[in-house]
Amino acid sequence: MTQLAREVERDCAPAWQALLEHQAASKDSKLAELFANDAQRGDRFTVLAGDVYLDYSKNRINAQTVNLLLDLATQCHLTQHIDALFSGAKINFSEARTASHIALRASSADVLNVNGVNVVPMVHEVLEQMAIFSDRIRSGSWLGASGKVIRNVINVGIGGSDLGPKMAYEALKYYSQRDITVRFIANVDESEFEEATRDLNPEETLFIVCSKSFTTFETLTNAYLARAWLLSALNNDVASVLKSHFVAVSSNVAAVEKFGISMSNLFVIWDWVGGRYSMCSAVGLSTMIAIGPVNFRAMLDGFRLIDMHVKTTPMNRNLPVILGLIAVWNANFLDSKIVAVLPYEHYLAHFPAYLQQLTMESNGKHVNQAGESITVSSSPVYWGEPGTNCQHSFGQLLHQGTQIVPCDFIGFAQALFPKGHGHDILLANLFAQARALAFGRSKEQLIAQGCSPALAPQKVCEGNRPSNTLLVDQLTPSSLGQLVAVYEHSVFVQGVIWKIDSFDQWGVELGKDLAPPILADLIAKGKPKLDQDSSTNGLIHRMRRLLGRAMYDN
């Protein structure tokens, strides 16, 4: 056990115990009563960071809960951990790395040392390289091998090399240059490749092979497919196709070179950038091409604004800290294993998927820093859909299901395309959902409203279901950056409380290790080894039969 882990273990215990006792004493309190007893509650439990306003009053908390959670943060040395994040310390201890994504949005005057080197200048160098390249694509001066202007950009990447840029592109489409088609290929399923490319002219198409490691088999398989797709359509030699139609984003220079992508087409990232924290790096190249360098920098400034808020604001007014502590309260003291993220904004359709990697790959861990099993639940499952669509599908379970699902509602004051009354209806529904979850509708109310006593139980909504409401003026590059940074830091806070490494992802490795021998069995020309378990052997055997491959006794 490290010294820090020992200290955290020892120091957090009193606050944790106090919270357990507080929860036991207050478990019967209802949101309806809490609001009835405090006319200011809706103002009291709010906090502002930049353009992001958080109303957390509809959680099952009172002032004492917040104080105890803040004690927990103090006893878990949250301030020191935040300092460590901002100072380039090796907080990703299982991989002996820093997690310095803060540097990706630092201003050029900032200093952030990683292994004794200030990395901010190299970040700005790459941003400049990205801006020059993006401007060439946007202006039509970057030509394909046959001399045609590049009009289509396809990002080939998976995980953090896909979810961030895809979410940001969709979120900021309003600001994008519409005569450039931007698409994403992540899955090794060739149908995705087909759908992304079928209506595109290869002569006008550029691929960004985006992979920090440049060893991810899905991405490399798709990159080779892209190469073959271009070569079969163009009458140009391999070198000029690679030079004009491929750029790479990676930290693995040798592998990029081996693939044949020119070094002048390489945009580097660094091992201190985690995949799910990388959308501000060159991984965001597709975003920058779509929205332009000025908007991209505005997005980075949005991130930085929240970084500065986290670094300098006292804990009790620190929005991501409050959001993270409320998440811990709901997960560990109300035993909620699921969180719904419900953006009432069409352009944030991919935001829940993005958050799934950020939250669950970061904090879906079972051991603490010392390698011991943690005794409380870590990350809940995150999922969601834009409102109001969600109300007409899984909303039922949120209101009447047997499990409590805390919700994060996200809304924007200004519509990007105001036409009729749609936006006001959208906002009214957002507020109504949070209110319905909090206060419900009792049997007595239903009967008073004329419902038959026999039917009333079916219609009762118990309420007392927690939610946060995050409000922002308008969806802009800056406010998107702020929103993502709020969640990044909230995830960090939760990881500190749970004492886990939020920056590794060892759990994803096992499946990767198991796939190659199965693939070998699936494609074997001769007798497959079939040395897996009987279920897997049976599935391989059946699949070979369906594929018409040579069969042998199982």
Ligand SMILES: O=P(O)(O)OC[C@H]1O[C@H](O)[C@H](O)[C@@H](O)[C@@H]1O
């Ligand atoms: O960018 P790459 O090296 O290709 O990695 C892509 C992704 O794959 C890994 O398996 C991890 O689970 C992700 O965190 C990562 O973002």
